[in-house]
Every structure is written in structure tokens, then in C-alpha cells.
Amino acid sequence: MEYFIHLGVLVSIYAILAMSLNLVVGYAGLLSITQAAFYGIGAYASAILITSYGMNFFLSILIGMAIAALAAFIIGYVLSKFDGDYFALGSFGFNIIIFSIFLNWQGLTRGPLGIPGIDRPSILGFTFSDNISFLILSVLFAGAIYFISQFIVNSSFGRVLKAIREDEKAIQIFGYKTHWYKLIIFMIGAMIASIAGSLFASYITFIDPSSFNLNESIFILSIIILGGLANNKGAVWGAVFLILLPEALRFVGFPTDVAAQMRQIVYGLILVFLMLYRPQGLMGEYKL
Amino acid sequence: MNILPQLIINSIIAGSIYSLVALGFNLIYGTTKFFNLAHGVLAAIGGYAVFYLTKSLDLPLIPSVIIGMLVAGLIGYLIDKSVFRVLRKRKASGMVFLVASLGIMTALQAVIAIIFSSQFQTLSTGSFKVYEIGGGVITQVQVIILGLSILIMFSLVILLKFTRFGKAVRAISDDEEVSKIVGIDTNKIIGRIFFIGSAIAGLSGILVGFDTGIEPGMGLSLLLKGVIASIIGGIGNVYGGVLGAFLLGFIENFGIWKISGEWKDAIAFGVLLIFLLFRPQGIIKK
Numbered sequence: 001m002e003y004f005i006h007l008g009v010l011v012s013i014y015a016i017l018a019m020s021l022n023l024v025v026g027y028a029g030l031l032s033i034t035q036a037a038f039y040g041i042g043a044y045a046s047a048i049l050i051t052s053y054g055m056n057f058f059l060s061i062l063i064g065m066a067i068a069a070l071a072a073f074i075i076g077y078v079l080s081k082f083d084g085d086y087f088a089l090g091s092f093g094f095n096i097i098i099f100s101i102f103l104n105w106q107g108l109t110r111g112p113l114g115i116p117g118i119d120r121p122s123i124l125g126f127t128f129s130d131n132i133s134f135l136i137l138s139v140l141f142a143g144a145i146y147f148i149s150q151f152i153v154n155s156s157f158g159r160v161l162k163a164i165r166e167d168e169k170a171i172q173i174f175g176y177k178t179h180w181y182k183l184i185i186f187m188i189g190a191m192i193a194s195i196a197g198s199l200f201a202s203y204i205t206f207i208d209p210s211s212f213n214l215n216e217s218i219f220i221l222s223i224i225i226l227g228g229l230a231n232n233k234g235a236v237w238g239a240v241f242l243i244l245l246p247e248a249l250r251f252v253g254f255p256t257d258v259a260a261q262m263r264q265i266v267y268g269l270i271l272v273f274l275m276l277y278r279p280q281g282l283m284g285e286y287k288l
Numbered sequence: 289m290n291i292l293p294q295l296i297i298n299s300i301i302a303g304s305i306y307s308l309v310a311l312g313f314n315l316i317y318g319t320t321k322f323f324n325l326a327h328g329v330l331a332a333i334g335g336y337a338v339f340y341l342t343k344s345l346d347l348p349l350i351p352s353v354i355i356g357m358l359v360a361g362l363i364g365y366l367i368d369k370s371v372f373r374v375l376r377k378r379k380a381s382g383m384v385f386l387v388a389s390l391g392i393m394t395a396l397q398a399v400i401a402i403i404f405s406s407q408f409q410t411l412s413t414g415s416f417k418v419y420e421i422g423g424g425v426i427t428q429v430q431v432i433i434l435g436l437s438i439l440i441m442f443s444l445v446i447l448l449k450f451t452r453f454g455k456a457v458r459a460i461s462d463d464e465e466v467s468k469i470v471g472i473d474t475n476k477i478i479g480r481i482f483f484i485g486s487a488i489a490g491l492s493g494i495l496v497g498f499d500t501g502i503e504p505g506m507g508l509s510l511l512l513k514g515v516i517a518s519i520i521g522g523i524g525n526v527y528g529g530v531l532g533a534f535l536l537g538f539i540e541n542f543g544i545w546k547i548s549g550e551w552k553d554a555i556a557f558g559v560l561l562i563f564l565l566f567r568p569q570g571i572i573k574k
Contacts, residue, residue, distance in 0.1 A: 031383050033390070078561050082568070085323045088386050089519075090564060092325070093512055097557045104550040214508065218394050225387065257406070264398035271391025275384050276374055288383040 005131045009203055011243045012138035013196050018223040018235035019142075019149045020192035025221070026230035026286055027153050028185045029165030030083060034075075034091035035220045037098035038068045038190040040212030042197025044102065047115040047207050057121035061198045065191040071098075072190035073183065080182040083168065095214050102209035114208025118201050138199050142236075145192055149232050152188065161185055162230075165286065215264060222267045225274055228284030237283065242267070293424030295541050301430045301499070303537030304437035308492035309514030310521065310529035311444060312485035318461040318524040319481050320376070322385035326367060326392040327489055328511025333396070334360035334490025335502040336404055339411055356494050357487040364486020367392055368479055376475070393507070401504040411497035429498045436495065440488060441530055448526065457481060461524065509553060516560045522570030531571055 021035045045064030049055040055063075079090045102109050109115070121128045121137065128134045152158050163171040164178050172178050201207045219242070227238025246263040254262055280287045309331065316324050338356035341347045347355075371388055416428040448454035456477045459467040468474050492510060493502065513536060518524075521532025536556060543555040563570065 031386065075561075078564050082564070085382055085386060086519075086564070086568070088383070089323055089515060090560070093516070093557045093560060096508070096512055097554050100550065100553050104548075215394065218390055221387070221390070258402055261398040261402045264401075265395045268391040268393070268395025268398065272371060272388050272395070275380070275388035275391065276371065279380065279384050288381060288387060 002131060005135050007243060007247065008135045009131065009138050011240050012135070012142040013200050013203070014220070014223060014239040014243055015142045015236045016145050016196040016199070017193055017220045018227065018239045019145055019232055020189045020196070021220050022224045022229065022232060022235040023149060023152065023161075023185055023192070024189040025224060026235075026284075027158060027165065028161045028182055029286070030080075030182060030186065031088040031288070032091045032186065032189070033088055033214070033217050033221060034095040034098075035189070035193050036212045036214070036216035037095045038072065038193035039197040039200070039216065039220075040098060040102055040209070041068045041071055041190075042194025043201040043207050043212065044109055044115075044197075045194070046198035047118045047201045048108065050118050050202065051115055056123075057119070057198070057202055058123060061195055064194045064198050068190040068194035069187045072187040076183045076186040076190075080179040080186065083182075092214070092217075095217050099209060099213050102212060109209070112208060114206055115201075116206045118205045118207070120205070121202050134203055138203070141195060141199060145195070146232055146236070149192075152185075153230075153232070157181070157184075165230075218271075219267055222271050225281050225284075225288075226270055228281035229288065230286035231283045234281060234283035238281070242270075290423030291545070293422045295545060297421065297424040297426050297430070299538040299541040300534070301426075301433055301537075302541060303534035304434050305492055305496060305499075305510070306513045306517045306536055307530040307533035308437050308440060308488055308495070309510050310517040310533045311441065311526060312488040312492075313511075313514045314518050314524055314526055314529040315444070315457075315481055315485040315488075317518065318526075319457060319464075319478050320372065320385070321524075322382045322389070323515065324389050325386065325511065326389040326396070327485070327514070328507030328509075329393045329396045329400075330360045330364050330486040330489040330507070331493030331496070331510050332400055332502065332504060332507040333363055333493070334487075335411065335493035335497040335506065336400055336504075337490070338494045338497060339404070339409060339502060342411065342413075353491075353494055357490045360490025360493070361483040361487030363396075364489070365479055365483040367486075368482035372482075373475055373479070376478075397504050397507065404504070406504055408501050408503045410501040411494070412499075412501075427499075429495070433495045433499060436491065440491070444484075444488075444526060453477070453480070512553070513556060516556050518570075519560060519568075520563045520570055522572035525570070525572050528570055528572035535571075 017035055017039055021032065024030050024032045042064035045067050046057065046060040049060040049063060050057060075094045079087050103111055128137050160171065160176055160181055164181060168178050223238040223242050224235050226242060228234030249259060249262055274281060313327050334356045337359040338352045341352035341355055342349065371392065372385065375385055375388060419426050448457060456472045459472060460474055460477055464474055496506065517533035517536045518529045520535060522528030536559060539559055540552050540555050544552055
């Protein structure tokens with residue numbers, strides 16, 4: 001049972017990440033390969049604030065979001081002038097840089113040693129110390145983010161994003177400053193990803209840089225491409241499927257390090273086969 | 289050991305390796321117009337092929353290097369034939385190509401890690417000479433790196449400028465559709481370009497393996513440098529890529545004069561951002 005609760009928490013966290021990336025890739029059509037960087041920023045912000053300053057978890061989420069938004073603003077300001085390949089590549093590089101900061105700024109992040117002993121969240125005297133209560137908390141977060149995402153994409157702002165995705169030049173002629181729209185959705189995506197990071201840090205109670213490398217970004221991208229771009233339900237189902245699938249591999253009985261690599265092979269092949277045979281994913285409303 | 293000459297030597301060596309990666313990358317970008325993220329993993333494949341041939345099969349050095357390049361080239365060719373050619377036929381968008389190449393990179397990198405483990409290994413057998421030039425130190429391996437990259441650059445320029453094949457490549461770069469109409473077998477030419485570009489990437493991986501060492505993720509950082517070099521030099525332009533590579537090598541190595549070496553990647557990325565902001569078309573505009 002404990003094992004299924006654990007999977008449930010992971011699914012919620014990845015569903016949040018998938019929805020955050022779906023806003024950028026699915027709705028705005030910007031191929032961003034850097035979601036793990038913002039995920040990591042949230043995780044490190046919460047981990048450091050909780051362990052070194054004894055800050056409340058929920059407050060640390062807000063600060064993590066602010067830092068993620070700032071980072072997204074800086075990189076997004078440059079990249080939002082571009083689309084397609086250059087955006088993908090710039091974001092790809094950004095992930096590598098943020099990862100190298102996690103790894104090398106040892107005074108702040110303790111580098112490869114990681115940060116242990118992160119407290120579970122507590123509010124008004126109640127601590128989410130057992131996994132079942134944490135599951136409820138993370139499902140609540142995922143649910144709230146689902147509704148926020150739906151609200152964003154159905155608003156007039158969301159309609160402009162879809163128009164940018166379909167034909168940026170045309171919507172520019174109508175007087176929309178498209179790069180601000182792209183920048184804002186990129187920052188919103190970053191803030192949501194950082195919430196997932198805070199949840200992850202306080203759930204596992206230990207983080208190190210390896211959870212936030214480029215492979216993680218590729219994994220999140222596979223979730224939304226498999227589930228279907230521009231569909232929030234698809235993002236959630238993609239997370240369910242891709243978290244549970246490798247768990248099935250676990251029972252085949254590979255040694256742990258081989259199993260981790262097998263997962264990478266599976267994700268990589270999923271991307272290749274989807275691109276070859278079904279580029280819109282399972283429930284997608286937008287083709288890359 | 290003097291710091292300034294040493295920095296210059298290091299910059300030139302880094303520049304030569306980046307220029308090899310950028311050359312192959314630009315060659316492929318020029319004809320297919322997409323960012324092939326699987327390009328870096330071919331460098332790792334080259335490195336590991338030589339590792340296997342020299343350490344497990346005890347083959348001599350030079351044949352191993354040649355076979356290593358051929359293996360990388362062949363795998364690049366097969367990737368094009370099995371994935372990219374199908375996508376080209378369907379006229380898929382650039383993003384589809386990019387995501388597919390991302391998937392190939394992820395999968396192949398994991399395959400390498402399963403076969404050879406994720407540990408850092410070196411190809412070098414340890415008995416290389418060290419020379420001194422103007423107060424700086426350069427190893428025999430580094431001299432070979434420099435020589436080989438100059439050789440490859442010139443052969444590529446001659447190949448592209450003066451042969452029938454090169455003409456066809458340039459025609460495809462200008463317009464693939466029209467090239468098809470005038471009777472150029474574009475798939476065959478692009479397949480060969482993938483072979484050549486991937487073999488050059490393989491060579492860069494092999495050289496890095498002798499200079500420092502190999503690990504399954506090595507392709508990623510090489511790819512990033514090659515791509516940055518291509519963009520700051522002018523994407524799709526073979527000369528621009530080389531120019532960008534040496535510029536990047538110098539900026540990176542002089543950048544870490546005062547700060548620690550781990551920040552090389554961050555410096556390289558900073559250079560990319562500055563170029564994207566102020567001169568996105570690169571030094572040599574195509």
C-alpha cells in the first residue's frame with residue numbers, strides 16, 4: 001500500500017510538471033527543454049530555506065516561485081524573440097547551465113553531496129509526516145494547478161497564445177506584442193514547475209543535482225508529447241502512464257543501475273516512435 | 289609554466305575540438321535544416337568504439353581510430369536512414385526532427401552506459417611526449433588534435449568546393465526541392481552527409497578520449513559547444529563554424545583565468561546569449 005501511495009505522490013508531482021510544460025509547449029508552441037531547471041530551482045529554494053532558515057514550507061514555495069520567475073524572465077527575455085529551433089536549443093543549454101550551478105556552487109547547494117534532512121510541510125500545527133497525508137496535499141496542489149491551467153488556456157490570454165502557436169506573424173499584425181505573451185507564459189510555466197520542485201524536496205526530504213539534469217527535462221517533455229500537446233488531461237494521463245510503466249520494468253528484475261538506463265531507453269524510443277507515427281501524441285490537439 | 293602562453297595553447301586545442309563538432313553539425317544542418325541533437329552522442333560512440341577496440345581487442349592505435357570513425361559514421365547514416373529519411377518524406381516540421389533526435393540521443397546514451405558503465409575512462413596509454421612552446425606546455429595528443437582538425441577542415445573545404453558531390457551538397461543547402469527536380473538524389477547525398485558528419489563527430493570524441501577521457505554523457509557538452517560555435521559563427525556556414533569554435537575556445541579559456549574551471553560551460557552559454565541578443569545571425573551571415 002505504502003508503495004502505491006508513493007507512486008501516487010510521484011504521479012501528482014509529475015502531473016504538475018507536465019501541465020506546467022504543456023502551457024509552454026502545447027499552448028504557446030515553444031519547444032522548451034528546460035523544465036527540470038525550474039523544477040530544481042523550486043526544490044533547492046525550499047530545501048535551503050527550510051534546512052538553513054527554518055522557514056515554513058508554504059512560504060518557501062512562494063519564494064521558490066519568485067526565484068524561478070526571475071530566472072525564467074532573464075532567459076525568456078532573450079529566447080522569446082525566437083521560436084522553434086533556437087528556442088529549443090537555448091532552453092536546452094539553460095538546463096545544462098542551471099544543472100552545473102547546482103553541482104558547482106557548493107557553498108549554497110553542497111554540490112553532489114546534496115541537501116539532506118528537509119522537513120515535511122506543516123501548517124497550523126499539523127505536519128504532513130505520513131505519506132497518505134502528503135498524497136492528499138500533492139493531489140490538492142495538482143488539482144488546483146489543473147484548474148488554473150484550464151482557466152489560463154480558456155481565457156483571452158490563452159486564445160492569444162494559441163494564435164501565436166498557429167501563426168505568430170498574423171497575430172502580430174493585429175497589434176499583439178507576441179514576445180511578451182511568450183515571456184509571460186514561460187514564466188508561469190516556470191513558477192508552476194518550481195511548486196513541483198518544492199513538493200518533491202519536502203517529500204523525499206533529500207535532494208541532489210542529479211534529479212534536475214537534462215534527462216529529467218526530456219522525461220517531462222516525453223510525458224506531454226505522449227499524453228498529447230495542448231491538452232491538460234493528456235498531460236496528467238501521460239504522467240500516470242510514464243511513471244507506472246518503468247515500475248513494471250522493475251519487476252522484470254534488472255539491477256538498479258541498468259533499470260535506470262533502461263528507463264532512459266524507453267523514454268527515448270517513445271519520443272522517436274511518436275515522432276515517426278503519431279506526432280500529436282495520444283490525446284493531443286496540436287501537432288509539433 | 290607561464291600562464292598566458294598556456295592559456296593560448298589551451299584555447300587553440302579547445303577551439304580545434306569544437307570546430308570538429310561544429311563542422312559536422314553545420315554540414316548536417318546545412319542540408320537538412322534541423323538541429324540534430326543526436327550529433328553529440330556520435331562523438332561518444334566514436335570514443336567508446338576505440339576504447340573497446342584498443343582495450344578489449346588489443347588492436348593497434350591507428351586502425352582502431354579509423355574503425356571508430358567508420359562506426360560513428362555508419363551509425364549516423366543508419367539513424368538518418370531509419371528515422372530522419374522517413375520524417376523528410378512526410379515533410380515533418382523542424383520541431384518533430386528535433387524531438388526525434390532528442391529521443392535518439394537519450395536512448396543511445398543509455399545504451400552506451402549499459403554496455404560500458406557510466407564511469408569515466410581514458411583512452412590514453414600514458415606514454416605520450418610533452419613539448420614546450422614559448423613557456424607553455426603542449427602534449428603530443430594535443431599536437432595531433434591540432435593537426436588532424438586542420439587536415440579535416442581543409443579536406444572538407446576541398447570536398448565541398450571542387451567536387452561534384454560538393455556541388456550537390458551546396459545545391460541541397462540552397463533548395464532541396466529544386467535539387468530534386470534537377471535530378472539530384474537528395475536522400476543519397478544527405479545519407480552521405482550524415483556519414484561524413486558523424487564520422488567527424490566520432491573523431492572529435494576519440495580525440496577528447498585521448499586528451500582527457502570518455503564517459504557516456506560526454507557528447508552532450510561537446511554538442512552544446514559545437515552548437516554554440518555554429519550559432520556564433522553563423523549557422524549552416526562551414527567557415528563560420530570554425531571561426532566560432534576558435535572564438536569560443538579563447539573566450540572560455542580566458543574566462544576561467546580568474547575563476548574556477550567548472551564555470552566553462554556557463555561562460556560558453558553566456559556567450560551564446562549575448563550573440564542571440566545582439567547578433568542572432570552569427571559572425572558570418574548566410
